[in-house]
Amino acid sequence: METITSLHNPKVTVWRSLRDRKGRMETGSFLVEGRRSVEEAIRSGASILSLILQDDYTEPLPQLSAPVYRVPAHLMAHICDTKTPQGIAAQTAFPDFPFRGGKILALDGVQDPGNVGTILRTADAAGMDGLILSDSCADIYAPKVLRATMGSIFHLPCQRVASLPDRLSQLAASGIPVLASVLNGNPFFAVLNTLPDSFCLVIGNEGNGISQQVQDVCTHRLTLPMRGDxxxxxxxxxxxxxxxxxxxxxxxxxx
Amino acid sequence: METITSLHNPKVTVWRSLRDRKGRMETGSFLVEGRRSVEEAIRSGASILSLILQDDYTEPLPQLSAPVYRVPAHLMAHICDTKTPQGIAAQTAFPDFPFRGGKILALDGVQDPGNVGTILRTADAAGMDGLILSDSCADIYAPKVLRATMGSIFHLPCQRVASLPDRLSQLAASGIPVLASVLNGNPFFAVLNTLPDSFCLVIGNEGNGISQQVQDVCTHRLTLPMRGDxxxxxxxxxxxxxxxxxxxxxxxxxx
Structure with missing residues (x-):
């Protein structure tokens, strides 16, 4: 176990850089904060690169081959995004598990970090098999997204794609129905039971919905009933x- | 049309007080901010007590019998909760429409204003007939809740009750199934089609779920499937x- 006390230590610089997408992309890693989230990461087999402990952290430590670092409270606060980081954080490599087909959710420009995190958590709970994100979506490794996912990030394969229309075209070409959630489509519940077990559901931006290029490659336009006003x-x-x-x-x- | 320029004008004091629950309860009114929301309030037949316009507001004004006041920008900013109040706001009486039975949603200690607002908006869209809130829920007239409801506050009858267990007991005694959404109950989808058209669905606090006193008066304990992790x-x-x-x-x- 190494003790780090300087703000200028290169490791501290790297950990702090994980707050921003640029730092995450350069290192292929992100920061997991808090005891429960770190334990969840380890339990899920995520690759921990560094375990960072506040110097007064006294909870039992998980069995782990990663190097462990002790830092004072002000350094922990400097590294972490959460205001009360609970004294433990882990630099963790991006999960890399196989993206299989099945029940897929695609997000087109969903930008609110809380929404992306909540959707990821719900997709995991619902029993979806994978998540595809357009490049205009919030980064799933951003601290606010991670807090809203509640650990599901370690269970659900996620792919960020440069061109969502291209990716969805491939799915449609292979016979997978690509279902656009739109405002003026066909009644969702009426067609539900006609759909096969494998599908791709597409959810659009909070204000503008699904972009026209993505709508053009969808095979179905579906709408939830809107009663009331x-x-x-x-x-x-x-x-x-x-x-x-x-x-x-x-x-x-x-x- | 009256022009008000002083921060100490008693009307300004009242409008500003509507940011807090105390001020809203004392006046029986709340502040609707922004053009779209004010138009929605008027269209829905809400009782507008005062229309407040920033002095440079030039959009056409709605037909209205309420008194209209012009205020400078700094007064508008002082009154409104939103950072960019769009130059128009309306002091509006609490909606008072009859609470009929049917499909009812009850919230037990849902405290996040965004959650309460989103739930109200969703209840309206889904076709629910009314909303009951325990006294421990976020106030539906708080600015953050109003922004998340997107106008549904003017369409869905809402009741805040001193004792949610008492209110739900009455419903159960009159033969309405009272459905607790809990973590370890019976499979929700399996019993769905056995339920009658009139029901009361109960959703609990974000962290702690439904309180024991409320669970004790519910007739069903239901759980959504949780797949994944x-x-x-x-x-x-x-x-x-x-x-x-x-x-x-x-x-x-x-x-």
């Missing part, structure tokens, strides 16, 4: 309703 | 999934 739904809520309906179709029992 | 869902997302499934049961078509 509401004009639209929050992107994370709409995504949750559609994913759960699609993933739970076979569980509907009843009278 | 997610432990729970965001309260607004869970509410949205359940409300849409309950309100759209009859629209499911398919193969």
């Amino acid at each position: 509401a004009e639209s739904l929050n992107a994370a809520v709409a995504a949750g309703i559609m994913m759960y309906a699609l993933c739970s179709r076979n569980e509907w029992g009843g009278a | 997610a432990e729970s869902l965001n309260a607004a997302v869970a509410a949205g999934i359940m409300m849409y499934a309950l309100c759209s049961r009859n629209e499911w078509g398919g193969a």
Whole structure:
């Protein structure tokens, strides 16, 4: 275990740089903050590059081959994004697990970090198999996104693609229905049971919806019913309703 | 039209007081900010008590019997919660429309203003008939809640109750199923089609779920499937999934 006390230590500079996308991209890693999140990362088999402990951290340490560093409280605060970082953080390599087909969610320009994190967490819970993000989405490794994912980032394969229209065209060409969630499409619940087990659901930007280039490659235009006088739904809520309906179709029992 | 220029004008003091729950409760009114929201309030037949315009506001004014006041920009900023209040605001009486039965949502200690606002908006869109809030919920007339409701506050009857267990007991006693959304209950989708058209769905606090006193009076304990490794869902997302499934049961078509 090494003790670091200087703000100018190169390791501190790297850890602090993980707050920004540039630093994350350059190192291929991100910072996991807090005991529960670090334990979740380790439990999920994520590759921990450095474990960073505040000097007064006394909780039992996880079994780990990564180097461990002790830092004073002001250095911990300098490195971490959270105001109360709980004395433990881990520089962690981007998860790299195979992206298989199946039930896929694609996000087109979803920019609010809380929305992206909540959607990722919901996709994991609903039983989706993977997430594709357009390059205009919030970075899934940004601190605010990570806090909203509640650990699901370690379970759900995620792909950020340079061209979402190209990626979705490939899926459509291979026979996968690509379902655009739009405002004036066909009734979602009416077609639900006609869809196969493998599909790609596309959710658009909070204000502008799905871009025209992406809509052009979608095979279905679907809309949730809007009763009352509401004009639209929050992107994370709409995504949750559609994913759960699609993933739970076979569980509907009843009278 | 009256022009007000002094920060110490009693009307300014009242408008500014609407930022806080105390001021709203004392006046029975709240502040609607921005052109779209004010138009929505008027269109919905809400009772406007004062229309407040910034002195350089030049958009056409709605037909209205309420008194109109002109104020300079710094007074507008002092009154409004939004940073860019768009030059128009309206002191508006609490909506007072009849609370009928039917499809009811009850919130037990949902404290995040964004969650409460999003849930209200989703309830309106899903086709719910009313919302009951425990006294420990965020105030639906707080500025942050209003922004998240996107106008649904003017369409969905809402009741804040001193004792949620008492209110739900009454519903249960009158034969309405009271459905607790909990973590270890019966599978939600399996019982969905056994439920009648009138029901009350209960959503709990973001961290602690539904309080024991409320759980004790619920007639059903229901749980959404949790696949992946997610432990729970965001309260607004869970509410949205359940409300849409309950309100759209009859629209499911398919193969």
